[in-house]
Amino acid sequence: MCGTNSDYADSAGHSRIEALKVRDIMTPEPRALLPDETVSRAATLMRDADVGMIPVIRSLKNRELVGLITDRDIVVRHVAAHHDWDCSVEDHMSAENLTSVEADDEIFRAIRLMKDALIRRIPVTDSDGRLVGIVALADIARQLGPEAPTTVEELLERVSEPAHLPAHV
Numbered sequence: 001m002c003g004t005n006s007d008y009a010d011s012a013g014h015s016r017i018e019a020l021k022v023r024d025i026m027t028p029e030p031r032a033l034l035p036d037e038t039v040s041r042a043a044t045l046m047r048d049a050d051v052g053m054i055p056v057i058r059s060l061k062n063r064e065l066v067g068l069i070t071d072r073d074i075v076v077r078h079v080a081a082h083h084d085w086d087c088s089v090e091d092h093m094s095a096e097n098l099t100s101v102e103a104d105d106e107i108f109r110a111i112r113l114m115k116d117a118l119i120r121r122i123p124v125t126d127s128d129g130r131l132v133g134i135v136a137l138a139d140i141a142r143q144l145g146p147e148a149p150t151t152v153e154e155l156l157e158r159v160s161e162p163a164h165l166p167a168h169v
């Protein structure tokens, strides 16, 4: 019934996705913005890529993750504030308590963060905090085969939580 044709499913219908690391599933070298680019540029990228969040990096050279900007940030902090000039990404991005995972984290950590933060995409960094990828709910779901779930809740029902991880990470 659930994903039994998938190479990643065991006989109980549970996915072996638990064994995967974030780096096994992430999209490497994701599109990113620089802090001094404009919010209209950010909005254009979001439209063209059909995404609602783009990571912000310090420079093209060191790629340190310094912020995240979402379509909601632009609507709430820019449009709704009646800014009629083109602010920089840095003016409206979130720069503290960024939700991110490291490439060597277990994929379940990304799934739980998606559930807790109500997001579908998470930036991936290396151990030095440099942006190396994006992991999306759709990428994880794809690993579960043709009957892939489309929501985090469905995904969590299909993926058994590793026993050694705390309930809240």
Ligand SMILES: [Zn+2]
Binding pocket: 039, 077, 078, 079, 083, 085, 086, 087, 091, 092
């Ligand atoms: Zn603004």
